[in-house]
Each structure stands twice: as C-alpha cells, then as structure tokens.
Amino acid sequence: MSEIPSLEQLHALGAAQQPTYDDPAAVAAAVARLRTMPPLVFAGECDDLKAKIAAASRGEAFILQGGDCAETFVGATADNVRNKLRVLLQMAVVLTYAASVPVVKVGRLAGQYAKPRSSDKETRQVDGESVTLPAYRGDAVNGFDFTPESRRPDPQRLLEVYHASASTLNLVRAFTTGGYADLRQVHTWNSEFVRNSPVGQHYEAMASEIDRALTFMQAIGAGDPDEFHRVDFYSSHEALLLEYEHAMTRIDSRTENPYNVSGHMVWIGERTRQLDGAHVEYFSHISNPIGCKLGPTATADDALALAAKLNPTNEPGRLTFITRFGAERIRDGLPHLVEKVTAEGVDVAWVCDAMHGNTFETSNGYKTRRFEDVLDEVQGFFDVHRALGTIPAGILVENTGDDVTEIIGGGEELDELGLAHRYESVVDPRLNRVQSLELAFLVAEMLRRA
Ligand SMILES: O=C[C@H](O)[C@H](O)COP(=O)(O)O
Numbered sequence: 001m002s003e004i005p006s007l008e009q010l011h012a013l014g015a016a017q018q019p020t021y022d023d024p025a026a027v028a029a030a031v032a033r034l035r036t037m038p039p040l041v042f043a044g045e046c047d048d049l050k051a052k053i054a055a056a057s058r059g060e061a062f063i064l065q066g067g068d069c070a071e072t073f074v075g076a077t078a079d080n081v082r083n084k085l086r087v088l089l090q091m092a093v094v095l096t097y098a099a100s101v102p103v104v105k106v107g108r109l110a111g112q113y114a115k116p117r118s119s120d121k122e123t124r125q126v127d128g129e130s131v132t133l134p135a136y137r138g139d140a141v142n143g144f145d146f147t148p149e150s151r152r153p154d155p156q157r158l159l160e161v162y163h164a165s166a167s168t169l170n171l172v173r174a175f176t177t178g179g180y181a182d183l184r185q186v187h188t189w190n191s192e193f194v195r196n197s198p199v200g201q202h203y204e205a206m207a208s209e210i211d212r213a214l215t216f217m218q219a220i221g222a223g224d225p226d227e228f229h230r231v232d233f234y235s236s237h238e239a240l241l242l243e244y245e246h247a248m249t250r251i252d253s254r255t256e257n258p259y260n261v262s263g264h265m266v267w268i269g270e271r272t273r274q275l276d277g278a279h280v281e282y283f284s285h286i287s288n289p290i291g292c293k294l295g296p297t298a299t300a301d302d303a304l305a306l307a308a309k310l311n312p313t314n315e316p317g318r319l320t321f322i323t324r325f326g327a328e329r330i331r332d333g334l335p336h337l338v339e340k341v342t343a344e345g346v347d348v349a350w351v352c353d354a355m356h357g358n359t360f361e362t363s364n365g366y367k368t369r370r371f372e373d374v375l376d377e378v379q380g381f382f383d384v385h386r387a388l389g390t391i392p393a394g395i396l397v398e399n400t401g402d403d404v405t406e407i408i409g410g411g412e413e414l415d416e417l418g419l420a421h422r423y424e425s426v427v428d429p430r431l432n433r434v435q436s437l438e439l440a441f442l443v444a445e446m447l448r449r450a
C-alpha cells in the first residue's frame with residue numbers, strides 16, 4: 001500500500017455525496033480531534049475478517065451482513081444494540097445449523113451513520129407552503145427533523161459518530177464475548193419472541209435440537225470448545241464521508257500499512273464507485289477487507305477495472321462485490337458480470353444485497369420493499385452462481401431486531417396500510433425480526449441445496 005493521499009488531494013478528485021459545510025474551520029477542528037482518537041478496531045481483527053471472507057469466497061463459510069439502513073444517535077441504546085445483535089445471532093444460528101456452514105457475522109453497525117441520497121434537497125408542504133431544505137444525509141451529517149437548523153450539516157456530528165460507534169462496539173464486544181452469545185442461550189434469545197409466530201416455533205424446535213446436540217457432545221466428552229461460548233462479530237459501514245474516514249485512518253504498527261480503524265470492513269456505495277473518484281482512490285490505499293456495491297448499470301469491464309484498482313495483488317478476502325440488481329434484473333444482469341470476472345481469474349467474494357434494487361414508494365407515501373422480491377433476488381443470486389459453478393459467498397440485508405412494519409409481505413402478510421403501524425426507519429425500510437428469521441430459514445434451505 002502506498003502512502004494515503006491527503007484529504008485535499010482526495011477532494012480534488014471529485015467526491016460525490018459529500019455534505020456542504022458552511023464553517024471550514026469547524027470541519028478542520030473536528031477532523032483534527034478525530035485524528036487523536038484511539039482506534040475503534042484493530043488491524044489484526046480486520047485481517048482475521050479478511051481471512052474469513054476469503055474462506056466464504058471458496059465456499060467454506062457464508063457471510064451474513066446485516067443491520068440498520070441508517071443508525072441514529074438516539075438509537076444507540078443498550079436495548080437497541082442487543083436486539084440488533086440478537087436477531088443477527090439468531091439468523092446466523094439458523095444458517096449454521098440448517099446449512100452446516102460457518103457464518104461470518106458482520107453488522108451494519110457501529111458506524112453506519114452517513115447516507116448517500118438521490119437528491120440533495122427535500123421539499124415538503126409546511127403549513128400550506130412548499131419548503132425546500134437540505135436532504136437528511138444521516139446523523140453523521142444533519143438531523144432528521146425538517147427544520148433549517150436541524151438540516152444544517154454540522155461537523156460536530158462527526159465526533160458524535162465516533163462516540164456512538166465506540167459505545168455500540170463496546171457493548172457488542174461485551175455481549176459476544178461475555179456470555180450472551182453462548183450457544184446455550186439459543187432459547188433465551190427467543191424467550192419473549194412471539195410464541196404464536198410460526199417462525200418463532202420453527203426456531204424453538206431448532207434451538208431444542210441444538211441443545212440436545214450440545215448435551216450429547218458434553219456427555220461423550222467431546223469437549224466444550226471456546227467457539228460455543230463466544231462469537232466473532234465484525235462491524236461494517238459505508239465509508240462515505242471522507243473527513244471522517246480519512247481522520248480514522250491509521251498506520252498499523254505491525255505492517256506499516258494504513259487501515260481504516262473505524263470499522264472492520266468498509267464499503268463503497270453504488271453512488272460513489274466512480275473509478276477515478278475520491279472514494280475508490282481512498283479505498284485503494286487502505287488494507288481493510290472492503291466491499292464495493294455493483295448495481296444494474298455496472299458492466300463487467302467496470303467490475304474488472306474496480307478490482308484491478310482496489311485489489312491489484314488479487315489478495316483473497318480483500319474485495320467483496322456486493323451486487324444489488326433487484327429481483328427483476330438479477331437473472332439477466334448478474335451472469336455476464338460473474339462470468340467475466342471469474343474468467344479473468346479475479347479473486348472476489350460475491351455477496352447479494354437483496355434490498356437496494358427492490359425499493360419503491362407506496363401510494364400512501366412509504367418507502368418499502370416486498371419480502372417476496374427480497375427472497376426472489378436471493379434465489380436468483382443462488383441460481384446464477386449454481387448455473388455458472390461459482391460461489392454465492394453471502395447476503396447483505398437491512399434489518400432490525402424490533403417488530404417494525406417497514407417491508408410488506410412475509411409470513412405476517414404485512415400490507416401497505418399496515419406500514420403506518422410502526423414505520424421507524426429514517427431512510428430505507430428494514431426487515432423486522434420475524435421477517436429476518438423467515439429469510440434466514442429460506443436462505444438456509446438455498447444454501448443447503450447449493
Ligand atoms: O440506503 C440507500 C440510499 O441511501 C437510499 O436508498 C437513498 O434513498 P433516496 O432515494 O430516498 O435518497
């Protein structure tokens with residue numbers, strides 16, 4: 001890795017989706033403060049994740065990346081973090097047990113505070129008048145409330161991102177190593193889960209089988225390995241705001257290489273993957289495992305050029321292509337991409353983001369997705385890889401541990417009117433707890449067949 005370019009050099013390349021701050025001195029002060037903060041993750045942990053992603057790209061593991069579309073500062077509470085972690089652990093257990101494959105658990109969490117938007121402005125009718133303000137770009141940038149004060153990009157928020165991420169990660173580390181993630185807890189995670197939900201009962205039956213298997217292993221003296229009592233859980237976010245990400249980049253004392261120490265894995269979004277743009281340049285200099293979104297407009301040549309720039313040494317586990325075509329387009333669009341990238345010998349993990357190509361707005365004004373489309377895109381992803389003899393390495397979902405009503409369909413048969421009941425996402429809709437588990441059981445089935 002060569003020396004990391006300065007922030008000025010990166011901005012000179014043209015950085016999409018950045019806030020327009022009105023106080024450069026305050027931005028400089030926030031960046032300077034961030035540069036003095038301790039790392040949130042260690043480079044060695046990032047390398048461990050890279051090795052696990054490499055295993056997934058060989059079909060020896062499966063990546064489950066999930067969490068909020070956009071974290072919020074008020075949402076960084078113990079209950080929220082526990083609920084998010086719990087649903088991901090439950091999904092991981094379902095995938096591991098039903099498909100007999102190790103699951104690499106990566107949260108969209110502890111840093112997922114900045115959002116790219118389709119439009120820089122938002123217009124609403126306020127007291128009969130049309131009011132236009134800067135779009136909400138995530139708590140890292142501005143507030144969700146529709147007032148001029150709240151929507152003003154505030155660089156102080158970058159420091160809040162650091163602190164909210166630190167406390168979230170601290171709690172996640174406590175939960176995952178301190179007993180909460182013990183396999184003996186599989187029932188407890190389900191305890192207050194809707195008992196009359198078929199997926200809750202399905203999970204309960206599986207949890208009992210796991211319990212029996214653990215008891216059997218103990219009875220025959222097959223040991224009680226550490227892996228039964230703790231889990232490896234990694235953080236990830238879209239590294240969108242150059243000021244924050246650059247300030248959180250440090251030289252690893254072991255290797256002298258730069259790492260982004262604000263999350264284990266960071267990804268480049270669909271709107272910022274320009275080959276000659278600031279984000280791709282920045283990412284080409286850090287040593288973390290990285291993701292790059294590829295939407296329906298991405299060509300095979302785009303993918304090859306990105307891989308050459310982002311992973312010139314073809315290091316296994318370094319680069320994950322996260323495809324987000326949408327259910328309607330995946331079966332037509334993905335094969336050519338995978339075929340050409342594979343034919344060129346490019347080492348990449350293919351992950352299916354089954355969310356971002358399936359968003360639409362309902363007649364009553366809610367941004368939503370259909371559970372059936374999400375499922376269909378994952379099925380299409382598995383079908384394409386099976387046909388090509390390549391490896392489906394994982395899925396990315398936007399989900400929450402709470403019983404929100406943001407995505408229509410699924411076993412609960414949530415309809416458009418039902419969305420109003422508990423719609424809490426500040427940007428894109430998330431699978432609720434029941435839908436997340438349903439998806440896990442269905443994907444486990446696909447994985448088992450694959
Ligand atoms: O999460 C992804 C994007 O930030 C989001 O889909 C953009 O939403 P918008 O089209 O409402 O701006």
Ligand SMILES: C=C(OP(=O)(O)O)C(=O)O
Pocket residue numbers: 069116238268269270271293324353356
């Ligand atoms: C913004 C996101 O996705 P995309 O870049 O694929 O639109 C996201 O995953 O939060």
